[in-house]
Amino acid sequence: MRKKLVLSVLALAMLGGCARVSESRFNPLNWLGGGGGSSTARPADYVRPPETRPLVDQITSVSLEPTPGGAILTAVGLPPSTGYWDAALIPVEGAPENTLAFRFHLRPPAVTRAAGAPAARLVSVALHLTRRELEGVGTITVSAAQNALSAAR
Missing domain, CATH: 1.10.287 (Helix Hairpins)
Structure with a gap:
């Protein structure tokens, strides 16, 4: 046995x-x-299609929270009315050295809506950045139509 x-x-x-x-x-x-x-791998000759979503009107806050694999970049924007959706942080090419730059884009509602209170209009978006993407970066900037805010590492 x-x-x-x-x-x-x-x-x-x-x-x-x-x-x-x-x-x-x-x-x-x-x-x-x-x-x-990996499904996120892109060929070397990949060209990002043009962005059709408009920029958010204002950025109200930007934060960078460290994680074991890098950091999470969170931005809060204020569009002109309620109903905006499909928010994304799109990388900007040609940013200054030691800086990552993003634009805050979102899709407008299909039907025009009332402006509503500012607290009801806030839209948040987050993006995970790996250690490799953050290597040598000191400042991360997020741009909107009317302003831009930065987060330092």
């Missing part, structure tokens, strides 16, 4: 070292062709 148990444990230990589950066909994430590479 002990001999069978010892042999079974040894066999399982040897099989465990043969392959990683993340690369095997037993992993459900690989069943539809996934797991082959």
Whole structure:
């Protein structure tokens, strides 16, 4: 009985070292062709399509919170009325050295709405920045139509 148990444990230990589950066909994430590479990788000749969303009117706050893998950049904007959606921080090419620059874009509502109270109009957006993206960066600037705010590292 002990001999069978010892042999079974040894066999399982040897099989465990043969392959990683993340690369095997037993992993459900690989069943539809996934797991082959990162979906965020872009070819070297990638050109970002032109942005069709307008800039938010004002930036009210910008914060940078450190995380174990980098930092989370959060910006709060104030559009002219309620109903704005699909907010995003779009990187700006050609920013000064030691600076990351972003523009705060969002999509307007399909139907014109009343302005509403400023607290009801606030829109937040966040972006995770990796350590590699933050390497050598001292200031992060977020721009709007009327102003821009910065966060120092």
